[in-house]
Amino acid sequence: MMTSPRMPSGLIKDGRGQRLWRELTEKYSFSPAELRLLETAAYTADRISKERRAIGGQLTTKGSQGQIVAHPLLPQLRADEAHLMNLLAKLDLPDDEPARNEDGDRSARMRDVAQSRWHKAYGEA
Numbered sequence: 309m310m311t312s313p314r315m316p317s318g319l320i321k322d323g324r325g326q327r328l329w330r331e332l333t334e335k336y337s338f339s340p341a342e343l344r345l346l347e348t349a350a351y352t353a354d355r356i357s358k359e360r361r362a363i364g365g366q367l368t369t370k371g372s373q374g375q376i377v378a379h380p381l382l383p384q385l386r387a388d389e390a391h392l393m394n395l396l397a398k399l400d401l402p403d404d405e406p407a408r409n410e411d412g413d414r415s416a417r418m419r420d421v422a423q424s425r426w427h428k429a430y431g432e433a
Contacts, residue, residue: 313338316347324357325350332401342399349395352388359385 312333319325329350332338338346359381371377 313343316350319350320354320357323354325352325354328353332399336401338399345395345398349392349399352392352395356385356388356392359388 312330315326315329315333319329329346332346363379363381363385367379367382368376369379
């Protein structure tokens with residue numbers, strides 16, 4: 309039986325970061341370098357959750373002159389989501405599902421894999 313690596317401290321209790329760490333370390337073995345990537349991904353997943361809660365349903369807010377502007381956390385949320393996707397892609401996890409694209413286009417298959425993992429792990433419930 310494989311023992312899971314120790315979960316990083318500071319993750320939100322029962323949050324998305326802990327869930328990501330637990331699900332992946334129970335299923336796969338990682339090198340020390342990959343564990344550092346996974347740790348960063350787990351903290352990033354928690355940060356995304358916090359940003360989404362802070363934004364709530366408010367995609368816009370009033371600016372300093374009373375004008376309607378995009379919520380100030382939206383750019384950070386987008387950046388963190390892209391960062392998480394890049395970290396997960398660097399882990400190069402095997403795909404549990406057969407590739408949907410049969411024409412051999414590797415980038416399309418990898419995009420499908422990344423999107424599938426994201427939605428499985430972080431889809432809104």
